[in-house]
Each structure stands twice: as C-alpha cells, then as structure tokens.
Amino acid sequence: MFDSTVALKPAVVCKITVETGNYSSYCDSEARVIKDQVLEYRLDTQTINRLKPSIHPAYARLLCAHMRTMGITMDALFQGSTMTWQDLLKRQVFISYEQFRLLSENAIRLSACPWLGLELSSIMQASAHGPLGYGALAARDVRQGFRLIEKMLPTRISIYTFQVIEQAPHAYFELDENIEKGELQEFVDVMLLGSFFDMLERMSSEAISGVQVAFPFPEPEWSERYYARFTGASIAFSSDKFRITLPLALFDQPCMTADEFAYRNAERECAALLDNESQGGDLARRLKQELLEQEGAYPTLEQKAEQHCMSSRTLIRKLKQENTHYQAIVDEVRKELACWRLQNTPLSIERIAEALGFQDTSNFSRVFRRWCDCTPSEFRANGGLYRDKASGR
Numbered sequence: 001m002f003d004s005t006v007a008l009k010p011a012v013v014c015k016i017t018v019e020t021g022n023y024s025s026y027c028d029s030e031a032r033v034i035k036d037q038v039l040e041y042r043l044d045t046q047t048i049n050r051l052k053p054s055i056h057p058a059y060a061r062l063l064c065a066h067m068r069t070m071g072i073t074m075d076a077l078f079q080g081s082t083m084t085w086q087d088l089l090k091r092q093v094f095i096s097y098e099q100f101r102l103l104s105e106n107a108i109r110l111s112a113c114p115w116l117g118l119e120l121s122s123i124m125q126a127s128a129h130g131p132l133g134y135g136a137l138a139a140r141d142v143r144q145g146f147r148l149i150e151k152m153l154p155t156r157i158s159i160y161t162f163q164v165i166e167q168a169p170h171a172y173f174e175l176d177e178n179i180e181k182g183e184l185q186e187f188v189d190v191m192l193l194g195s196f197f198d199m200l201e202r203m204s205s206e207a208i209s210g211v212q213v214a215f216p217f218p219e220p221e222w223s224e225r226y227y228a229r230f231t232g233a234s235i236a237f238s239s240d241k242f243r244i245t246l247p248l249a250l251f252d253q254p255c256m257t258a259d260e261f262a263y264r265n266a267e268r269e270c271a272a273l274l275d276n277e278s279q280g281g282d283l284a285r286r287l288k289q290e291l292l293e294q295e296g297a298y299p300t301l302e303q304k305a306e307q308h309c310m311s312s313r314t315l316i317r318k319l320k321q322e323n324t325h326y327q328a329i330v331d332e333v334r335k336e337l338a339c340w341r342l343q344n345t346p347l348s349i350e351r352i353a354e355a356l357g358f359q360d361t362s363n364f365s366r367v368f369r370r371w372c373d374c375t376p377s378e379f380r381a382n383g384g385l386y387r388d389k390a391s392g393r
Helices: 029-040 045-051 057-069 085-090 097-111 116-121 126-137 142-155 182-203 224-229 248-252 260-278 283-293 301-307 312-321 326-344 349-355 361-372 376-381
Strands: 002-009 012-019 022-026 053-055 160-167 170-177 212-214 234-236 242-247
Touching (some): 045 283, 045 326, 053 057, 053 283, 057 097, 097 116, 097 182, 097 326, 116 224, 182 242, 242 248, 301 312, 326 349, 326 376, 349 361, 349 376
Antiparallel strands (some): 012 022, 160 170, 170 242
C-alpha cells in the first residue's frame, strides 16, 4: 500500500490511497480527472518487469564495443537511453531489459543491419559470461557444463528460464521468456544461440552434428545467413518456444578444457551470486525494484532504512560499499519512469510530474534538465535524444 499526497494546483489537492487495486480519493472534480488520467497509464506488471534490473551490463558493453568498430558514436547509440556510455562502463549491477532494448534498437537502426544479432553471436564467447562461462568450460563433461548453466543462468540474465531435459535419444534445451521481448525477439535469441554454440564447440571433444534449433519468430528475409553462421545445424522458425535439440550422446563427451579445481571455484562463485539473486540481488538493486513498484510515493532514507530493519547510517554504509547512495537510486527510478512515460504515453508533462511525486512542473523540468541536459518537451519532441554530458557532445 502507498499513500501519496500530490500538489496539483494551489487550490486543488488530491489524496489517493491505493490498496490491492481499490482506489479512494478525496478531491474536487478537476483533481479527479487528473487522477484518472494518471492511473490509466499506471505501469502494469509487464512494464515494471521490463524496467527492473535483469541483464548483466557486460552484454551491453560488448554491443557498444562492436558498434564502435563500425564507426558509430556512443552519443548516437545512447539516444533515448536513461544511461550514458560512462554510466555503463562503471556499472556493476544489472541493467533493465528496457535499457538494453533501447541500445539494441538504436544499434540495429544505426548500423542498417537487421541481422545484427547474428553478427554479435560470433563475438558472444564464453568469457562474456563470467564465472558461469569459465565454470562450464572447466566441467568434467558436457552434461555437467550445461547443468551448471541451467542452474546458474539467473546470475547473468533473468529474462529467461533455462531448462535442460534429457529424454533418450535426445537432450532438449528450452528457454521460456520471463519478459515479452517483442520486436527484439530475434536479436536476443540469436545472440544466446551464438553463446550456446561457442560453449558446445569448446567443450566437446568431437565434431558436433545432429543439432536442431527452433526459433519462436517467423523466418526473416536474411535466413540464409543463419545457415551460413550455424553450419551443420537444422534450423526452423515459428516454433512455440525457443528450443535446441541435440543427441544425448554428446552429453557424455568429456570437456577438452576440464579442470576440477577451476570448476569448483567457479561453482562456488556462481552459488554465492545465485544466493544473492534469491534474496533480490544487491541492496541497491532491491531498493530500485521496490521503488519501481511504489512509484510516486518514495520513502525518505530514514523510512527505507526502517523498512529494511536497519539504521540510516547502516543503509548509507551498505550502499556506499556498492558505490551508490539512496538519492541516486531514487533519481534513477524517477528518471527511467519519466523517460518511459514521455516516450510511451500521451500524458502531459504536468501529469507525468504529478505521477512522479513532484510538487509542480517547473521543479520537474529543472530536475529533468539536470538529468538529461534538456527539457521534458525537448526530450519528447526529439524522440529521446539528449546530450551525453559525460562526453560533452
């Protein structure tokens, strides 16, 4: 439940109480209209999930590095993003799917390469996956390697649930979506397939054959590039889900890079990361998720510390250990929600300011200019383009 008092005009104050979907309001007719408009565009569960941290920033950094080799500037690539290139370089916690989507769509548009995911699949090697990647390569055999991936995938990406099914004479890898990827379905799926093939080729001690791939999107015009990229694999489109099938006998093949000591170390690292994930991730990430779900009613530092059964000083110290602070997290949530609403809803700037808890539009515009170096109106009119203040461009 949250209780927010939003100043709409000097003479119009609307108190909205939200509890289990039931709304009680005490406001005049004008304020009631404003409330209805804001609630109409209140974030649904799917949108909140797209805004929650869910992807390791290493994957976005690899995308940016590839774009640089194509001569694309970071200023152009980060158009409309709530991050800058400098933010991404320093970031250690997950980014949201929405942040990754904006970068990826910009990359496809700027490169004029609709099959960009295929190109990236060639550079998405095991080393990009941290301890999960080198742990899989150090496994005793192919089975142990992919069982580690099945269990520990949430330590790198949480937009999928990965399942390994052994049913002789085949092994099946099924990926269920936790977030609707929409127009980015092909881009993300083919990048994952590239990682799968890289892992399998590095682990297997024999030539790979008999692999079948089923994609859950229609066959694209450039499908011949798929057959050239994944030689020897049978590829089908318009499946009910993303599925990879291979002979079960491959699971018994010993890994060429097997190293029991390295595997155990990687397994311990992954287990610690997974335990952290099961608790909602790092403290900063948990706070961001909480704030996304209670938009417009952001607690003070003291209130948030009390909710987490700790003192304000302890909360400050813990966030400092993660290289952030509470106000920075609140600002990041407000900035992401402001940008999302400016780009995805017809709500007026006044209504967006009210939904984010600002007392007036001028205050919101002043803070937004500090965030993005432009006004909300300019941001909306320019399709989200703002200058990267870190680069000075």
